Amino acid sequence: MFQTFLSFRHISHVILVACLAVAGAAGSPAQAQSQGLMLGECAHAAQGYFRNYGAQTEMKYNGRRVDGSYAINGNIYLETRMESFACSYAPDGNRMIRFFVEGRVQNAYLPGHTRQSNSGADVMRVNGVSAGDLLNVRSGPSTNYRVVGRLGNGDRVRRLRCQMQGNSRWCEIEMMTDMRERGWVNARYLK
Template sequence: MRGFIKAIVFPAFAALGVSHALAQANDIRTERVEFAPGATSATIESRIVGYETVDYVLGAQSGQYMNVSMATDNVQNYFNIIPPGEENVAIFNSSTASGGNQYEGQLPATGDYKIRVYMMRAAARRNETANYRLEMIIGAADRSSAPSPSPAPDYADGLKGGPDYWEVTGVASNDTLNMRAGPGTANRVIAQFPNRSILQNLGCEMHDGQRWCSVAAADRPDLRGWVAGRYLREASVRPPSPPQGGDEQAGKAQYMAVKGIPDKLNVHSEPSTRAPNVGAFYSGTVMRIIGCSNIDGRQWCEVQPMEAGSRRGFVVASYLEDAPAALRAGQGAFDATGKIPCAQFSGQPMGQCDFGVARGAGGSASVVVTRPDGTKRALFFENGRFLSADTSQADGYPETSAAKESDLNMIRVGNERYEVPDAVIFGG
């Protein structure tokens, strides 16, 4: 297989003395990108911390086709595209784009374009770290003749061939990669996989300008679907075949709950009842599933209990069941976190509130929002529609209402206002 094309990056000019709007007064580091000879794409793997901002500069001609995508482990990590002659006016801002960290389009002018990578102010203020992989493609003006990404054994860049197995990578640590019934986000989710999951490669294709790959769960070949190719890279090792008659439970819900035990379920240091206990938990306790295997004729799951201070270990799988979204949300076992527009009081301008979401099947979800005063409000959805909120006698059982504007759910709970995108409810 051909080695993948890394970007050739040269330190360019002295750091620009221009402040990014979200980076306070920090300087912007500038690096010029050159494609390898004969290549039409380049890939950069790097990281930023806190208010660090990087401008990747590359030259292009008016009318050429550009495709830029970024996979990152921090949901507050975004990029802007700034055209020639501008310093802070962007033609694309991924933090507000419906497609997230993915851009494709025809370029309006000839000159140097800056791809500015940064973190939002809240994450930068907490000095968070973002590890990212940025891919840039420049091609012909006619999209039908625009080049496919360079075939690469390390990433799902090719549409044909490639490795036998992919590894999920670049998904935020608090999120999962959706496997869908068909290529594209309009198709229903049939399974979810965290980073480091292994998937069998069945081939990739372009759909709405993005690569989608047909895959099967490595430990359960009958579980097949489509995933976004930018979150895949070549698996370093081929996974072992599942034991005969074993149910490896690939694609099992990321979170499960203890069930059917009169006292407590023991968590062992190894997948054996003879191994030392590292914890014990009552029915209803939610656990994050790391992986499950058939060992000596018994199903074991490696788990991380959600209770603070709990140790990772192994439990007998028959004492676990899928955790309902509301139960998971109540214990902080979220499928994704982020910020949504909100206001707590009448006349208050809309601000940004932290949220966590636990998703169920068919558009059911429990969204827990942290209000400006630090208290929490839970919003419940069924079939993608707002159902109710956790009102109580303490807050006077305020009336609730909801309206739909395109893919945005406008919700009122008394004087409180929330704007919840469909992407929060269904996933990206």
């Protein structure tokens, strides 16, 4: 009888230790999984920005900032170069609140981001592109910037603002797609 009591007590202790170990382990993976989701989502935002979903990324979780937000840094390896980027997450860790790449904030690439309708933006159509050709959409207002997209005659875009660059007028546009990508085109192709 005494032997049975010790066995029961020993089994209860083993079960208690096992439960505590499982509970402790469950807390760690949940936190690690949350970090993993942040890392993956940030990498995906960079791949979307550079329109290369097969590109290798190298990610680093930098922890919590003084303001409570979380910091992620990364590098993306493109065909001819490497680019760095950064993401910030809300204090609850469930929502990306900032995406920074190429020296500026690019929040249009945040997951689930929906931009408010800009009443000052004109909806225009691409026009004047040679038959069988596409209009290059660039990351800045000149042909010196990298191509971030292409549009054909008849494609609708939202013109956000324009500026002179040398002898040409360039306009920042927002493509009327689910991602609402932004870029720059020569104004002569917008009607």
